[in-house]
Amino acid sequence: GGTLDPLATGLLVLGVGRATRLLEYMPGDKTYEVEFHLGLLTETDDADGPRIEERPVPSRVELEAAAAKLVGEIVQKPPKYSAVKVEGRKLYEYARKGKDVEAPERRVRVDELTLLAYDPPKARFLVRGSKGLYVRSIARDLGGHVTELRRTASGPFRIEDAGPDLLPMDVAVMHLPEVRLTTEELHHFENGRTVEREVEPLVRVYCGPRFVGIGERSGSVLKPRKVIQA
Numbered sequence: 001g002g003t004l005d006p007l008a009t010g011l012l013v014l015g016v017g018r019a020t021r022l023l024e025y026m027p028g029d030k031t032y033e034v035e036f037h038l039g040l041l042t043e044t045d046d047a048d049g050p051r052i053e054e055r056p057v058p059s060r061v062e063l064e065a066a067a068a069k070l071v072g073e074i075v076q077k078p079p080k081y082s083a084v085k086v087e088g089r090k091l092y093e094y095a096r097k098g099k100d101v102e103a104p105e106r107r108v109r110v111d112e113l114t115l116l117a118y119d120p121p122k123a124r125f126l127v128r129g130s131k132g133l134y135v136r137s138i139a140r141d142l143g144g145h146v147t148e149l150r151r152t153a154s155g156p157f158r159i160e161d162a163g164p165d166l167l168p169m170d171v172a173v174m175h176l177p178e179v180r181l182t183t184e185e186l187h188h189f190e191n192g193r194t195v196e197r198e199v200e201p202l203v204r205v206y207c208g209p210r211f212v213g214i215g216e217r218s219g220s221v222l223k224p225r226k227v228i229q230a
Contacts, residue, residue: 005136007046010151011159018228019169025202025214025226026172028131029111031153038063038121038144043095044081045136046146055143057121066142067113067125074110078103079136108133122147169228170211176204179215179222186212189224197222 010032015023039057043049058066078084081092086101094101109130116124121144127135139146152159156174177200185195186207195215199222205215214226 005149007048008149008151011154011157011162013154013157016166021226022169022172027155027175029155030151031128032135033150033152034125034127034135034146035148036123036139036142036144037147038123040144042145045079045140060118063123064115067115070138070141071110071113074108075105076108076137077105078134106132170204173204176202179203179205181205181207190227192224194218194221194223
């Protein structure tokens, strides 16, 4: 279900047993509530790192205008202290050894960047965006660093739904169209053979009430992509 920054709290989706095989199909969108300290940059883009630069603290109008420019498809540079890999090693491994490695820019999507409260230099935002989005990079681009970070949603899961009980594994892929097989078709599917079905490119597959896996379209037939044995 992704990783959380060291200072972060909130929701982390965990797959257990066979359910771990479905995490790659879960929608990657995440939602955060975050506090930025503006006017002060740090080496790690959060409160744990040493200070490296001071900047003027923006007015509310200036801050909202700057935030608006970061909404949509953007090119973002990950923090130097991050798990993004360069030549097989994570950026934070280089940074901890004092090696200055250029972080590769990546295309990410910011769906929402809403200012919830502003008491300069502290600003609280609601951030919603794609997999791979770094909230610390948003803080840096706004001229500050992260002081609080709480993930409130990940894919279809919300923090209000978190608890000690395991959820049915197909909850992670409910965004995919559903296909139901007969007992005979199930036998073919579970043994890696195709089924004569016109389907969407990627589907969740059932036989009766039982979830049996993920299938994909191959020409005009259904092909097993991930079979979950009973």
